[in-house]
Amino acid sequence: MAARTSPSERQRRLGAELRKLRKRAGLSGDAAGALLDADRTRISHIEAGRMDVPRNGLYRLLRSYGCPEGPLFDGLMDMAHDRGRGWWDEYRDMAVPVMRDLAELESGAAHIRIHEPLFIPGMLQTREYAHAVISALEPESGRADRLVEFRVDRQRVLTGDRPTPYHAVISESALRVLVGSEKIMRKQLLRLIELARLPHVTVQVFPFRAGAYSAYCGPFVLFQGSAPGLDTVYFDRPVDSAFTGDGDRVRKYARLFEQLASSALAPVDPEAPPESHESQDSLGLIQHIMYDL
Structure with a gap:
């Protein structure tokens, strides 16, 4: 062989x-x-x-x-x-290996936790927002369209028959950076609230007033494996995205995530009555930014 x-x-x-x-x-x-x-x-x-x-x-x-x-x-x-075959094989013509590895990890994870200080996480993006982000880096329109389809297809992890628990801590800066247009941003923020209604999705906003901790931590994703010791951290970087299963580093990033979540605003809860929003929470901040657009 x-x-x-x-x-x-x-x-x-x-x-x-x-x-x-x-x-x-x-x-x-x-x-x-x-x-x-x-x-x-x-x-x-x-x-x-x-x-x-x-x-x-x-x-x-x-x-x-x-x-x-x-x-x-x-x-x-x-x-x-596991032969590693899945829907991502349809994108072998354009998706680099690290992208297919990411899709495979997402499909098999028991739990996904993500910290994103710059953009709305890909799993929560609208098609229009994803296209604005991807086309800024990918000048070839045909390839950009395929990359958008790939990103949207990844979202089946949240919307399929057996959805994966998903917890996102998103910096306030990611909500305020104008991606595409005001119309695109409004639709994106509405989509964020819509997905947060799903019982397996938790969305928290890390506000500016909580300090610079979010910026220091950078973007990362924690994938809970099928057994203790098989967790993975993914670092999404422009040139050299990477995975690590090193136990010490995984535990370090798990602690970082817990600190981020504890310092962030209360999770989005669209079912909560209006009077519960007297103190600022994630939903209130998202709505405030959306109305300012």
Whole structure:
């Protein structure tokens, strides 16, 4: 079997978890290879995500590495035998690998938490807002249109039959930056309130008066995996977006998110009676900005 040259984030993560377990068990690459009747080169490829491992072989590795049967064991087995195919395959002609990796992570996450200091998160964007953002960076109109379709398709995670719990902390600056036009922004802010009505969606605004903490933290997304230890952080950057499953960094960003959420305004609750908005909350601020447009 030839080694793949561009493993997906799921394949890389599985390999990294297997390497971590092997080293924790004190086994060499040669010893691990012997469990599969293979050499250490095969183990190296598996741990880099460049090769798959058969189901019975993975079972032997996990048992030999001392991984007890349970959520982590099952999660790793599922990661190995998930073929990674989904609606995102329809966009192979234009979506770079990191975008498809992002869609795959979103589709499999148990919970998504996002902090966004600059723009409305992609999962909450209207088609018009998304087009204004994407076309500013993508001059080719045909490609921009396809990228917009890809972004809108990602939103099925929130609106499908089995929606994923989603918690967004959005800086006030993201609500005030004029993207496209005043009409586009009004429609976008209305959409934000509409999505916040969904029982599995939580939207909070981090106001200017809470200080600069939001700006310091930058944008990031926390994906809760199928088992403890399989969480991932995604950093959305213009040139080199990246994922990390490093436990210490994941815990650090989880703490950052909790601090952001605790300092942000109360979540949008469109069902609350008007008198409950005497003190400023997220809904009140969004409506105030929308009426000022």
